[in-house]
Amino acid sequence: MATSVFSRKTDLFYLVFFCIHLVVMFNVDLVSLYPDWLKQKYMLDLRKWQVATYKDQFFVSPPAWFTLYTYLELLYHVPFCLWAIPALKNNDPRVPIQLLIYALETGITTITCIADYMSWTVISRAEVNQLHTLYVPYLAISVFMGVDMVARLNAVVAGARPPPTVAGKKTR
Template sequence: MDAPAPKSIFARKRDLLYLSFFAIHIPIVFCVDVLPVYPEWMKPEPLLALRQWYIDTYQDRFFSAPPPWFSMYIWMELLYHAPLSAWAVGALMRDDPKVPIHLLIYACQTGITTMTCIAEYLSWDSFTNEQKLSLSGLYVPYLALSVFMGVDMFRRLEKRSAPGATTTSTKKQL
């Protein structure tokens, strides 16, 4: 018995949300987040100006005076988030059965790193509540999406492994 044809991305509303997120996330990673690890010759003025605008607008210390541990997060973005995000765009479009496991791992890692950043900026004594609220407008939705994605992917995997569930390989054997 053949596996059912993949559903259109437009019929999978949550996957469409994730696809939209990753499509937006990829340029942000390369244009803003990982700029500090680029060699000087790879830092074009428009990207430096964009990053400076972000710093001036939000006073986000992770970008202006990052704590020592934050460089590890930048490298995770470059070495894990960027490749996973690129893979996820295609995988979500084709309804790849590996999406739930990969996006569960991504959601857990992203949720933990985002919570760390939130805890850190909430401890910045020199920041007003208004400044912290402004940063929360950027970080909390990212955390919320990570939690939502993690719960969604966990449930998808749980559904697959429930007694009586059939997988594509099981169906092919029948």
């Protein structure tokens, strides 16, 4: 029987994060990909609120690469979250390698967004700082997750090493 996720606090944090991430993706991030009949008023209102609150130009006039990142969310993040939620709950041994890949991808895409919006001239420095409150936490979580997964994988690899050798012979 798997150790309860409630006793694995970091995994519980990741589990809650992925549950929230799914909701945000379906209700905000992916809305631009939906056919009109699928777009609900509350989804459009959430996006309008995001633009009004954060002056997030990615949702006003997205560059081509941001549209690619949106498809990446649909094709990678959604299935990944659907896998990760039960995997974290059940303490699946594949979690460290899969979450490391996720952390690297998310860190790279998020820092790309941060670098881009920091160059925008259509918003003030205060508005850039407001955008930081939206994007920097995703970067921080991905960095934390990446470091955590590297540490977990290092522990596994260190435990699986063959005995050290001296001049090509095993030591006893």
